[in-house]
Amino acid sequence: MESQLKLLSTIHKVQPDPKLYAAIKQRIKQKQEQFVPWSFIRAVAAIFVVMLAAQIYITTATSLTDSDDLSALVPVNSNTLYNEY
């Protein structure tokens, strides 16, 4: 067994083909051309979700308060769209 394992240490190091560098650079270039700005898309999606949630909240709050006392929901000094109530 030991002699067989010693055989493994006879394997010498090999230098890769210099053309490999050009191939890697080419693949990196292709990746850059196909680049999708995920961080920007994620930020826009997050803003959209927040705005949608706010819209839903406002719609729900106004429909719930149609027949109720508004003072519980609207701050006294609020000058927002609730002012009409």
Add this chain to the structure above:
Amino acid sequence: MDFDAVYLKYVSLVYNVALQYVQNVPDAEEITQDVFIKVYEKHDSFKGESALKTWIYRIAINTSLDAIKAKSRKKRAAFANRDDAALEKISDFNHPGAALENKEALALLFEAINQLPEVQRSVLILLKVEELSQKEVAEILDKSQKAVESTFQRAKQNLKKILDKTEGKQN
């Protein structure tokens, strides 16, 4: 991190690690390309918690193991009608680092090594072919030195069993 400098410093390491796993030039070149694409894409997330060399070793090992799995899946699909034992014998051994007089013996040895579980195979390759210290291997594989030692002992036992079985079949 300057990609070109990293490439120049580590390309030989990556290529040779890949060669120890796949034992042929085309696959090793493909793996080397994949490793450096990953290094390029992930270098921002490299936190410096380990040495750059250790990090690159890990990527090279994982990419090599993934490539072997993908190739074996492809082979299975291509030879769906043949039996598994016959499939195992299809060897791509053409290691350019093997001396001519040792080629046949090394082909047999690697055929056995390739049947070992992944961790045992990695420990054997890193210790005996890459000639790294137990400490370095432990760091790369994120294990204790004791675990590396016991994995190496198990690898030797299993390798002996596989080689004995192969010899038995040949006689």
